[in-house]
Amino acid sequence: MWIEPDWPAPPSIVALSTTRxxxxxxAGASEAPYGCxxxxxxVADHPAAVAENRDRLLASCGGLDRIAWLNQVHGTDIVRLEQRPNVVFAADASVTSxxxxxxxxLTADCVPVLFCRRDGSQVxxxxxxxxxxCAGVLANTVRAFNCPADELLAWIGPxxxxxxxxxxxxxxxxxxAEFRGPSSAEINSAFAPVVTKPGHYHADLYALAQAQLRGFGVGWVGGAKRCTFAESAQFYSFRRDGVTGRQLSLIYIKP
Structure with missing residues (x-):
């Protein structure tokens, strides 16, 4: 009932994106508008429902001891995780060995990207x-690994x-003006003008992320190509619903 990458990661790597x-x-403990x-x-869901959902996810993932939850702030900070007491870090990416x-x-329209080294030693x-x-969160994540970019795999979730x-x-x-990695032509191709609304565009965040990762030399880049907005039965979407839940994209190294 979750989505798994089809990528050349070693068997020790577990990666997934949950659905609603x-x-x-x-099926889940949350009620409308957060179902399930x-x-x-x-997001103002009942705390007990969220806690049960999180506990059930943890129990369903073999070899997973705990999840390091983040207070995401739409920034570029990366936190290096170690086995330590539960702390919620203010950051938009995490890396661990x-x-x-x-x-x-957690996402509900934004782009989640899961990374691992080819040898399975870091995620x-x-x-x-x-x-x-735009500001460089993916660039900072690539730099946080202890290896050249061509040793990395990157999977873009829903x-x-x-x-x-x-x-x-x-x-x-x-x-x-600010995006690093892709050429100006690549950036331009990810923005389609809205014919009926001058000065407005349809932006392809997936294509922008993919182009940047490839521009940085990441060894393998792929993704789910699933739309959170269009697939209402499967995914939460803030732009579609406003008040809504969040799905999780998760990666870890199993024993």
């Missing part, structure tokens, strides 16, 4: 809304599609 439909044998498997504890410690990011998860993506993500000219201009 729960895990095997458990909301994992975000910051600890076995059984999950790196995870990371990054949350990239358009602001964080996010809002270009057809459903309308932005103003300021977003287009920000990417042209």
């Amino acid at each position: 439909t729960g895990v095997a044998g458990f 498997f909301n994992l975000g504890d910051h 600890e076995v059984g410690l999950g790196c995870g990011v 990371a998860a990054a949350h990239a809304g358009w602001r964080g993506l 996010a809002i599609s270009q057809a459903n993500f309308e932005v103003g000219a300021e977003v287009y201009q920000a990417f042209q």
Whole structure:
């Protein structure tokens, strides 16, 4: 009932993106408008429901001891995780080499990216809304690994599609001025003008993330190409619903 990458990661790496439909044998404890498997504890869902959903996810993941939850702020900070008492870090990405410690990011339209080294010794998860993506959260995550970029694999999880993500000219201009990695032509190709609304664009966050990762020399880049906005039965979408839950993209090293 979750989505797993089809990528050349070693067997010790477990990676997945949850959906709003729960895990095997458990549909979820959250009620509308958060139904059913909301994992975000910051969206006004009942705390007991979120806690149960999180506990059921943890129990469903073999070899996972705990998940390091983040207070995501649409920034570019990365936290290096070690086995330590539970602390919620203010950051938008995490990286670890600890076995059984999950790196995870919550999303409801933003781009989640899961990373691992080809040898399975390190993993990371990054949350990239358009602001964080433009400012360099993925660049910082790549740099946080103790290896050249060509030794990394990166999988882009479910996010809002270009057809459903309308932005103003300021977003287009920000990417042209600040975004590092892709060429100006690559950036331009990810913004389709809205014919009926001058100065507005449909932005392809997936394509921008993919182009940047490849531009940095990441060895393998792929993704789910699933739209959180369009697939309402499967995913939460803030842009579609406003008040809604969050799905989790998670990666860890199992024993």
